[in-house]
Amino acid sequence: MILFNSLKFIFRFFPIFLAVYYLTPARFREIILFFGSIIFYAMGTGRMALALIGLTLINYFLGKLVFSRKTGNVKSSSRKAFIAAMVIDVGSLVLFKVLAGFTRDVVLPLGFSFYLFKMISYQADLFRGEIKRQPEILDTVVYFTMFTQVTQGPIMRYNNVGFEKRERTVSVKAFNDGMFFFVLGLGMKVLVADPLSILWNEISKIGYESISTPLAWMGAVGYSLRLYMDFWGYSLMAAGIGMMLGFHFVVNFMHPYWAYGIADFYRRWHTTLGSWFRDYVYIPLGGSRKGRLRTALNLIVVWLLTGLWHGITPNYLIWAGVLVLLILWEKFVAARLMDALPILGHLHVWFLIPLTWVIFAIPDVNGILSYFQRLFPFFGSGINVNRGDYIKQMINYWPYLGAGLMLCTPHWYRLIVKNRRRMPVMIIMAAVFWISVYRIVIAASNPFMYFSF
Amino acid sequence: MRFLKLIWRKYTLLCILILTSLPITLLGWAGKNTIYSGYEYKPAEKPLLALVLEGIHDGVYPWEMVIKEKAEDAKEKPAEEKEEAAQGTSAPEQTAEGASSEETDTPAESKTEKPADTASEGKEEKPADAASEGKEEKPADAAAESKEEAKDAGKEEAGTEISQEADESAEVEQIEVLPSNAIHGDPDKIPEGVCNPVMQAEDYGVVNVAFLSPDDTEYNTDTEGMFAKNGIYYKLQPVEQDYFKDALFIGDSRTVGLCEYGSLKETAAFLAKESINVYNVLDKELRYTDFDGESWDSTVEETLERETYGKVYVNLGVNELGIGTTYMYYEKYRELLELIRAYQPDALIFIQGIMHVSYDKSSSDSCRNNTVISQRNYSISTLANGRDIFYIDMNPYVCDEDGDLYEDYSGDGIHLKAFAYEYWDRSLLENAIVYETAQ
Numbered sequence: 027m028i029l030f031n032s033l034k035f036i037f038r039f040f041p042i043f044l045a046v047y048y049l050t051p052a053r054f055r056e057i058i059l060f061f062g063s064i065i066f067y068a069m070g071t072g073r074m075a076l077a078l079i080g081l082t083l084i085n086y087f088l089g090k091l092v093f094s095r096k097t098g099n100v101k102s103s104s105r106k107a108f109i110a111a112m113v114i115d116v117g118s119l120v121l122f123k124v125l126a127g128f129t130r131d132v133v134l135p136l137g138f139s140f141y142l143f144k145m146i147s148y149q150a151d152l153f154r155g156e157i158k159r160q161p162e163i164l165d166t167v168v169y170f171t172m173f174t175q176v177t178q179g180p181i182m183r184y185n186n187v188g189f190e191k192r193e194r195t196v197s198v199k200a201f202n203d204g205m206f207f208f209v210l211g212l213g214m215k216v217l218v219a220d221p222l223s224i225l226w227n228e229i230s231k232i233g234y235e236s237i238s239t240p241l242a243w244m245g246a247v248g249y250s251l252r253l254y255m256d257f258w259g260y261s262l263m264a265a266g267i268g269m270m271l272g273f274h275f276v277v278n279f280m281h282p283y284w285a286y287g288i289a290d291f292y293r294r295w296h297t298t299l300g301s302w303f304r305d306y307v308y309i310p311l312g313g314s315r316k317g318r319l320r321t322a323l324n325l326i327v328v329w330l331l332t333g334l335w336h337g338i339t340p341n342y343l344i345w346a347g348v349l350v351l352l353i354l355w356e357k358f359v360a361a362r363l364m365d366a367l368p369i370l371g372h373l374h375v376w377f378l379i380p381l382t383w384v385i386f387a388i389p390d391v392n393g394i395l396s397y398f399q400r401l402f403p404f405f406g407s408g409i410n411v412n413r414g415d416y417i418k419q420m421i422n423y424w425p426y427l428g429a430g431l432m433l434c435t436p437h438w439y440r441l442i443v444k445n446r447r448r449m450p451v452m453i454i455m456a457a458v459f460w461i462s463v464y465r466i467v468i469a470a471s472n473p474f475m476y477f478s479f
Numbered sequence: 480m481r482f483l484k485l486i487w488r489k490y491t492l493l494c495i496l497i498l499t500s501l502p503i504t505l506l507g508w509a510g511k512n513t514i515y516s517g518y519e520y521k522p523a524e525k526p527l528l529a530l531v532l533e534g535i536h537d538g539v540y541p542w543e544m545v546i547k548e549k550a551e552d553a554k555e556k557p558a559e560e561k562e563e564a565a566q567g568t569s570a571p572e573q574t575a576e577g578a579s580s581e582e583t584d585t586p587a588e589s590k591t592e593k594p595a596d597t598a599s600e601g602k603e604e605k606p607a608d609a610a611s612e613g614k615e616e617k618p619a620d621a622a623a624e625s626k627e628e629a630k631d632a633g634k635e636e637a638g639t640e641i642s643q644e645a646d647e648s649a650e651v652e653q654i655e656v657l658p659s660n661a662i663h664g665d666p667d668k669i670p671e672g673v674c675n676p677v678m679q680a681e682d683y684g685v686v687n688v689a690f691l692s693p694d695d696t697e698y699n700t701d702t703e704g705m706f707a708k709n710g711i712y713y714k715l716q717p718v719e720q721d722y723f724k725d726a727l728f729i730g731d732s733r734t735v736g737l738c739e740y741g742s743l744k745e746t747a748a749f750l751a752k753e754s755i756n757v758y759n760v761l762d763k764e765l766r767y768t769d770f771d772g773e774s775w776d777s778t779v780e781e782t783l784e785r786e787t788y789g790k791v792y793v794n795l796g797v798n799e800l801g802i803g804t805t806y807m808y809y810e811k812y813r814e815l816l817e818l819i820r821a822y823q824p825d826a827l828i829f830i831q832g833i834m835h836v837s838y839d840k841s842s843s844d845s846c847r848n849n850t851v852i853s854q855r856n857y858s859i860s861t862l863a864n865g866r867d868i869f870y871i872d873m874n875p876y877v878c879d880e881d882g883d884l885y886e887d888y889s890g891d892g893i894h895l896k897a898f899a900y901e902y903w904d905r906s907l908l909e910n911a912i913v914y915e916t917a918q
Contacts, residue, residue, distance in 0.1 A: 037526040198489045205492050231889075233896030236740070409898045412739050449491070456495045467525070467532040 028069050030208075030263045031215050033466055039066065040267070047271065056168045059271065066173035078141060082170045084114060085145045086163055092152040093160050104153070111149040115142050123338065139335065143181050143302055144170060150306050157184055174268040181298040182276055196272040204269030206446045206455060211262030213458035214255045214433065216465050221426045222252035225419060226387065234388070234396040235409045241416035242400040246380040248423065249387050251430030254283070257296065283379075283434035286371030287364055288352045291379060303328050318358065326350050339389045348382055503528040506541045510534070514543050657711065658914035666710040673712045673865040675910060677856045678874035680835055680849030680882025687845035691854055692805040699813075699861035705820050705868070706813070712865035718911040723747040724770065725789030729779065729819075731755040733834060733894060734794050738768050741900040743907070745772070750782050756799035757811035761818070779815075783822035791819050791826045792907075796833035796855055797893065801846035809858035816862060827912055830863060832856040832872035834903075837892035838883040847893065849882050873906035 028035045043062045050058050067075040091107030119142045148169070151157045161169075161184070169184050229237055229245040237245065261278035269275055280294040292300055304313075308328050314321040333346025356364065356374070364371045381401070388394045399405050432438050445451045487494050507527030511520060515530040531541060664670045701707040723746040728734050734751035738744050752765040760779055767777040777785075793815065799808055816828060833852045835841070841848040856872065863870035877888055877899065884892065888899040895903060 033525040033529060034523075037528075038523065202490060202492055205496075209492070227891065231891050231894045231896070232740075233890055233898060236897030410740055410900070412897070415739070447491075452492045452495060455492060456499060459496060460499065463528075464532045464535075467529045468536045 028066065030260065030267070031212055031462075031466060033463075034069070036212075036463065036466075039069070044270065055272075056164050060164065060168050060171060063168075063171040063173040067171075074138065077138070078171055081115075081118065081141070081145065082167050085111060085148065085170065086161075086166045088114075089149060089152050089161065089166065092149055093157070108149055108153045112146065115145045115149070118142055119146075123335065140181055141170060143299075144184075147181070147302060147306055148184050151184060172268075174264050174271065174273070181302050196270070200269050200272070203275070203446065204266040204271075206266070207262045207269065207275070208266030209455045209459045209462075210442070211259040211264075211266060212462045213455075214259030214262065216259075216462040217458065218426050218429050218433070219252050219255035219259060220465070220469075222248050222255070222423065222430065225249075225423045225426075226252065228419060232415065233409075234393055234400060236411050237400050237408065238411050238413050238415050239400055239403045241419060242397060244416055244419060244423075244427070245397075246384050246401065248427060248430075250380040250383045251427065251434070253383060253386075254279075255430055255433065261296075281434075281436040281439070283375060284372075284436050285375050286368050287356050287360075287374050288349065288378060289356055290371065291375050292349075292353075299332075303332060307331060321357075322354055325353060329353075336386075337389075340391055341385055341387075341389050341394060344391070344394070345382055345385045348385060352378060352382075500526075500528055503531050506544075507531045510541065510544045514539055514541075658713070658916060660713060660913070660915040662712045662714065664710055664712055666708045669708060669863065669865040670712055670714075672714045674860065674863045674870040675715070675832070675872035675875075677832060677853060677860050677870070678835065678872050678878060678882055680841065680853050680878070682850045683842035683848065685841075685843060685845055686848055686850045690801060690804060690846050690851050692809075692858070696806055696858075698806075698809055698858045705817065706862050706864055708864045709866065713912050713914065715869070715871070715910040716913060717909045718913060720746055720908070722911055722913075723790070723907070726792060727782070727786075727788040727790070728792045728794065729760070729765075730792075730794035730831075731798055733797065735766070736894055736897075737794075737900055737903060740895075740897040742904045744768070746770070748786075748788070750777065750779065754798055755795065756797075756802065757795050757808060757815055758799060758802065760795060760815060780818070780822070783819060788823055788826050790829060791823055792829040792831055793819070794831040794833075796852070796859075797847070800833075800848075800851050800855075805851070805854050805858050808855050809862075812859050813862055816868065826867075828868045830859050830868065830870045832860065832870065832874060834895075835874050835878050835882055835884045837886050837889050838881070839886065840892035841883055853882070869912055871906070871910045873903050876902040876906040 028039060030036075043058075047055055047058050047062070064075055064079070067078060088107045088111040092104050092111065119139055122138055122142075148157075148166070152161075166184075169182070172182075225248045226245060229241065234242075258279040261276075265276045265278070276298065278296055278298050280297060282291045282295040285291040285294050308324055311324045311327060312320055313324060329346040329350045330343070333342040336342045336345075352374070356371075360370070364374075381398075384397055384401070385394055388397060396408075400408055400411075442451060442454075446455075504527045507515065507530040511527065511530065515534055518530050518533055520527070520530060534540065662670060662673070699706050720742070723743050726743075726747040728737060728743075728747055728749045728751065730737070730749075730751045732751070732753040732755075734749060735753060738749035738751060748770050749768040750765045752763065755763060755765060762778075764776040764778055765782075766774055767782055768774040783791075793812075795812070795815075796808065802808075812830075816830070819826070819828060833856055835849045835852055836844070836847055841850075860870040860872075862868060874882065877895065878884055885899075886892075888895055888902070890896050
């Protein structure tokens with residue numbers, strides 16, 4: 027697997043792939059997409075390509091059995107096949123997560139669980155009869171393996187990827203827009219998220235117990251922005267690539283930092299993951315239709331799974347637990363007040379979400395405690411704190427923090443997206459592209475750039 | 480034509496990107512074997528235009544191709560020199576990627592050139608002045624003078640030509656009025672307690688040998704000059720904080736940390752910057768923090784020229800773990816010490832061993848591991864003469880029995896956390912040199 031933000035992808039894999047893809051007659055393009063995807067994974071880790079092919083075939087053949095259900099009554103063979111598929115998919119998911127948690131070696135690349143998510147949703151959709159037509163093998167394997175979705179999603183659904191219509195044509199507009207979104211995402215990732223990750227590294231270098239309170243807050247905000255830019259940037263790149271190949275734009279982030287409250291934040295944050303949990307866990311459990319207690323319980327299950335999915339260190343569980351409490355608090359206590367005063371919801375997001383990301387970022391409980399003591403210094407003083415430390419970091423990082431904060435509001439993004447077909451914006455995007463490429467080149471030739479001592 | 484226009488109108492962004500990448504690619508192609516020859520070009524991995532961008536980052540601009548050609552025609556020297564210097568800066572980075580030992584030869588060649596200049600320049604101009612000035616100004620206190628001469632005897636190295644006779648007479652005097660804590664010993668072997676031993680570390684078998692030198696490499700074998708041992712030594716001893724009120728610390732980000740979080744920040748002066756290594760320390764502006772806490776940017780030579788220090792502490796070596804071999808590092812380090820001595824003839828010079836990295840790093844990183852660090856520390860420890868140049872090693876204060884930096888002391892495996900700088904402080908306070916005046 028290669029990263030979208032690498033020279034190998036931007037200047038080698040993708041242009042060649044695009045050329046081949048478009049020189050091939052439309053009806054053979056899925057085959058190109060399948061082989062392209064396999065090459066894409068094999069370029070990094072061969073193991074991943076093999077595991078992927080294996081799971082893809084298993085799921086396809088089990089899926090055939092699952093689909094054999096006729097309207098009305100569920101055939102037992104279909105149920106058995108569905109259960110078998112779930113055991114295999116969920117089992118592999120758990121296995122990879124546990125292995126990743128206990129061994130120092132990376133067994134499989136980070137993004138592998140997204141494939142399993144897709145497979146689970148595919149089987150569930152088949153079982154529930156939501157996929158109307160018996161899927162063809164090519165559609166299925168392409169859907170599973172498509173390289174446009176790697177380490178961070180978006181998790182596409184079989185139904186809404188556009189496999190229904192066979193011969194995919196790409197409009198000029200869609201191609202250009204795809205390119206625009208790719209460059210925009212690249213800029214977010216390389217020019218904003220990557221520098222901000224060095225800020226977080228600086229803070230862990232100093233030690234959480236020794237940072238000044240302003241720096242602690244700067245770190246919390248910086249980390250939040252970094253996560254957002256990294257994630258959203260990568261999703262935009264993936265969506266852009268998809269568009270250039272003739273797929274729909276997949277929305278994965280809807281300005282979460284403009285949300286009215288924590289629950290709303292998570293409806294807008296990584297929406298494909300959120301809606302996956304909603305459709306395949308929360309609603310099957312009964313959702314919010316079975317009374318308050320059951321709703322609370324279902325939310326706890328969903329968030330517990332979300333937490334565990336991120337990793338098995340205690341911080342993820344604490345993170346998920348805190349979020350459940352906040353969401354329950356909003357849902358059952360503060361809801362009316364928040365409706366009356368929307369700013370309260372905004373404040374929830376701006377103030378509480380960065381704090382939850384701090385928990386997310388620090389794997390050990392003691393570290394989290396030290397960090398919070400520095401965020402709220404009335405609980406004790408730090409050790410050997412340099413009071414002016416934030417000034418130095420501010421001088422280094424204000425442009426990235428500023429850019430990140432700007433992109434948190436929907437306005438700038440909308441402005442630039444609205445004008446994306448105008449010359450000045452295109453020139454800006456070309457500049458963003460070249461500056462990003464420059465940064466990538468420097469980082470590649472000097473892997474320690476971000477950590478020069 | 481109309482077709483092209485249509486394409487442009489339809490795919491403007493794509494056209495802009497392609498049109499801009501073409502000239503850059505052409506430049507990369509044109510300079511591939513000349514100005515960018517020092518860069519690695521892997522067609523399958525990265526485009527030609529990456530060479531141009533890498534060059535810009537290192538200050539090698541595309542128009543230098545033209546200058547170079549002209550220079551070659553007219554045999555103009557300056558342009559060539561500039562070009563070589565540029566290659567010199569680029570080559571070490573290439574080795575950082577884990578290049579073969581064959582490639583590591585290039586930096587060695589180009590490197591010896593430039594520094595030699597600066598060093599010799601310094602030697603010619605400065606030392607003579609400084610030395611004579613120092614002597615004129617200082618009161619004719621017998622002890623002080625004898626101390627000076629004692630040191631002088633061992634350090635004419637600065638290049639000032641002292642006649643054979645003068646040398647001999649100085650030696651005679653020196654034996655008569657040595658500070659009372661001087662130890663007389665074997666000139667081939669520094670007695671225990673004079674320098675810190677080099678801390679050893681567990682080898683986890685991940686090291687890339689391109690960054691090492693053969694085990695039987697001989698480093699300092701000088702029998703004369705500033706690095707030679709002459710049988711007179713001084714032992715390390717504990718001191719108080721105010722010992723450092725005439726001390727200068729030169730170093731990389733670790734020293735920046737010492738300046739920001741160590742207890743010496745109120746006492747000593749610091750000249751440090753992130754990413755500094757022995758290859759670039761003289762070329763860059765570092766951050767100088769004066770004894771009173773004021774700070775500004777300054778180069779090493781400017782700093783050494785402006786002020787006189789009683790002690791100069793050097794701590795460099797972590798950024799170049801992935802550059803060149805141990806011997807190259809040793810040579811550069813030696814040149815740096817020569818330069819310091821030239822400007823500061825009376826200062827005690829402390830070579831601080833490179834601090835080890837954590838187990839996590841040391842067992843996984845092919846260059847940033849304690850095997851490379853220990854070898855490099857050994858190489859620079861040979862530069863100590865036990866008389867006015869000392870090797871001190873903080874590692875026993877911050878490492879476990881395997882020689883790995885305690886995980887709790889570091890957030891990234893390489894730097895001390897703020898609270899842990901006190902251990903470094905302590906190692907400095909407990910390992911200092913004082914010349915006790917003879918009665």
